[in-house]
Amino acid sequence: MPTEVVMTSKAVDRFVTRLIEEGPVMGPRERRKQPGFAKFDWIESADELMLQYTTTTVPPKKAFFPPRQPLFEFELTVPPKITPLEEATPFTLVGVHTCDLAGLNMLDDAYAKEPAEAVWPAARARARIIGVDCMPDEYCFCFDTCAGREGCDLFFTPIEHGYLVEVITEAGEDMLRLSDVSRAREDDLNDARNFAAEKGQRITAGIRSSAGDFADILEEGTFEDLWREIAERCYSCGSCNTTCPTCFCFDINDEFDLGLTAGRRVRTWDSCQLQEFALVAGGHNFRRIRWQRVRHRWHRKFLYLYREFDHPYCTGCGRCSRACTADINIVDVSNEIIERARGSEQS
Ligand code: SF4
Ligand code: SF4
Incomplete structure (x- = not known):
């Protein structure tokens, strides 16, 4: 099979219907209370899938x-009885934007660091992934991640009569067996190139420094005045973390049944912007004051993890800025830090 084929919109519906017959499918579905916007959810029929969507929350x-x-x-018997709650069903994740593919790859790396986390790779191994290209909005600053294909099995780009489908892996090739596709012609390839070019032109936001320089700036400067200014607006709600594709912190709690003899261990997303995040036994809190938590978010994304993985832990998706009710924008704040650092160099 050639590595690029064309699938018409009707053929996509038939393809998705077949995927649903094979097993669970998650993908972008229009939000009932917010028409025009999508959220990732389980799809029960092909017409629920909203393949062209702006970034989900x-x-x-x-x-x-x-x-x-x-x-x-x-x-709590003697010895205690433990029953793992492992999900084993294979599934397909459809409609993942390039920045979110990058986010999944970053979490692969983060969770693989020793001591490695076991639940994430087991879930990843159960899934086939189909990526799709998208048009950015004013919050997107995904220059470095928007051409990536790593992490998906098939990649769809909208073209005039449907989608250009890139076959990335053998699993992707298997998915296309029995599907109604045709060989891509030069017109189709040109459509896809034009789509990518328009996407590049529409990205207007950006951090005005290389990732390496920005890490150095954060490491060498203090910027306490700026962190304090931002902290006066920040509510410590944690939405910037819970919407972020690269945040991987979680909390673990034991939930007991009423009889207190049995229960379950549950992990939940955590946020470094919440006051109790850095509270430890004995009552000491390493980041009790809000500006310290605000600073930590920038240091974590653009300094500590940059040093560890050689790239920032930010895909440029813009979700944290969209979600912030205090209008704290990651690009604006980053550029303000850069401006202040350059200003102090010159003075
Ligand atoms: S979403 Fe905004 S207000 Fe909420 S913790 Fe993050 S920066 Fe602060
Ligand atoms: S820090 Fe903000 S822009 Fe960067 S990946 Fe997270 S949500 Fe997206």
């Missing part, structure tokens, strides 16, 4: 790492 990492995830059940 919650990223597709939730397919592998749900906001609330029971890990095992326990009974």
Whole structure:
């Protein structure tokens, strides 16, 4: 099979219907209370899938790492009885934007660091992924991630009569067997190139420094005045973390049944912007004051994890800026830091 084929919109419907017959499918579905906007959810019929959508509020990492995830059940017998709650069903995740593919790849790396986390890779191994290209809005600043294909099995680009489908892996090739596709012609390839070019032109936001220089700026400067200014507006609500495709922190709690002899261990998404995040036994809180938590978010994304993985832990998706009711915009704040650093260099 050639590595690029064409699928008409009607053929996409038939293809998705067949995927649903094979097993669960998660993808972007129009929000009932917010028409025109999508959220990742389980799809029951092909017409529910909204393949062309602007960035969802919650990223597709939730397919592998749900906001609330029971890990095992326990009974306090002697010895205690543990029953793992492992999900084993294979599924297909459809309609993942390039920035979100990058986010999934970053979480692969983060969770693989020793001591490695086991639940995430097991969930990833169960899934086939289909990526789709998109048009940015004013919050997107995804220059570095928007051409990537790594992490998906098939990649769809909208063209005049449907989609240009790139076959990325053998699993992708298998998915296309029995599907109604035709060989891509030069016109189709040109359509896809034009789409990518228009996408590039529409990205207007950007951090005005290289990732390496920005890490150095954060490391060398203090910017305490700026962190304090931002903290006066920040509510410590944590939405910037819970909408972020690269945030991977979680909390673990044991939930007991009423009889207190059995229960389950549950992990939930956590946020470094919440006051109790850095509270430790004995009552000390390493980031009790809000500006310290605001600073930590920038240091974490653009300094600490940059040093560890050689790239920022930010895909440029813009979700944190869209979600922030205090209008704290990650690009604006980053550029303000850069301006102040350059200003102090010159003075
Ligand atoms: S979403 Fe905005 S207000 Fe909420 S914690 Fe993040 S920066 Fe602060
Ligand atoms: S920090 Fe903001 S822009 Fe960067 S990946 Fe997270 S949500 Fe997206």
